[in-house]
Amino acid sequence: MTNQQEPVNGIYTQIFNPLRKPLSAYNCPVCGNVGFIEKYSPTGEMYMQECSCKSIRKNLRMLDRSGLREMIKLYRLDNWQSVDEWQHTAKALAENYIAKQNGWFVAVGAKGSGKTHLCTAVASSLLAHGHDTLYVLWRNFAPRAKAAVNNCDFYNSIVSPLTKVSVLYVDDLFKMGKGEQPTVADVNLAFEILNERYLDPTKLTIISTEFNFSELLNIDEAVGSRIYERSKGYRLDFTGKPNWRLRE
Numbered sequence: 001m002t003n004q005q006e007p008v009n010g011i012y013t014q015i016f017n018p019l020r021k022p023l024s025a026y027n028c029p030v031c032g033n034v035g036f037i038e039k040y041s042p043t044g045e046m047y048m049q050e051c052s053c054k055s056i057r058k059n060l061r062m063l064d065r066s067g068l069r070e071m072i073k074l075y076r077l078d079n080w081q082s083v084d085e086w087q088h089t090a091k092a093l094a095e096n097y098i099a100k101q102n103g104w105f106v107a108v109g110a111k112g113s114g115k116t117h118l119c120t121a122v123a124s125s126l127l128a129h130g131h132d133t134l135y136v137l138w139r140n141f142a143p144r145a146k147a148a149v150n151n152c153d154f155y156n157s158i159v160s161p162l163t164k165v166s167v168l169y170v171d172d173l174f175k176m177g178k179g180e181q182p183t184v185a186d187v188n189l190a191f192e193i194l195n196e197r198y199l200d201p202t203k204l205t206i207i208s209t210e211f212n213f214s215e216l217l218n219i220d221e222a223v224g225s226r227i228y229e230r231s232k233g234y235r236l237d238f239t240g241k242p243n244w245r246l247r248e
């Protein structure tokens with residue numbers, strides 16, 4: 001026995017592997033960070049098959065751009081504090097959602113209640129399952145999209161990834177600048193994205209927001225009702241829960 005790690009890929013890859021640059025910080029045990037797996041046809045012909053880590057790397061790049069990579073390090077399921085009963089329940093709900101991968105996971109409640117922690121943990125778990133995942137912070141995304149509304153191509157380039165991606169995590173939906181309320185343009189933007197995802201049940205959507213469900217319905221019934229309906233079984237209401245940042 002030696003300490004050397006067993007090569008995970010085939011002979012060609014072992015030869016050429018040292019010539020390649022590492023693909024990213026992600027360490028793939030399947031292909032040894034080559035991005036391809038050597039396969040052989042029944043006649044013995046070698047061919048390369050793209051490794052499943054490609055989508056993981058793609059997502060990591062997206063996460064890098066979005067800034068979620070740092071959040072993932074901070075907010076994990078294994079460092080979620082389950083002291084009180086509601087915290088056990090919240091974690092169990094998150095684990096159940098990750099296992100089922102169905103519907104929308106929605107956490108509402110005040111800042112610091114833990115909703116971003118749990119939503120980030122859920123998003124990163126789905127990412128680890130190989131889902132294309134996109135993270136947007138509403139207060140950064142919405143002004144950019146609204147400013148581009150008269151430039152059709154640019155607008156679509158901003159908005160359509162959110163409608164198409166397998167897993168979308170919208171953080172702090174409808175959170176505006178201090179003293180501001182969501183406008184008609186915000187509601188239209190949210191509806192455009194969420195309605196498209198609502199119509200395709202295979203799409204997973206994670207939402208955190210400081211507005212509770214009746215407030216969401218008050219902001220817009222069409223948006224609020226879709227969020228409510230799709231999140232059946234996976235609604236977390238952190239309203240009135242202690243602020244964890246103050247307890248730390």
Ligand SMILES: [Zn+2]
Binds near residue numbers: 031032051
């Ligand atoms: Zn790989």
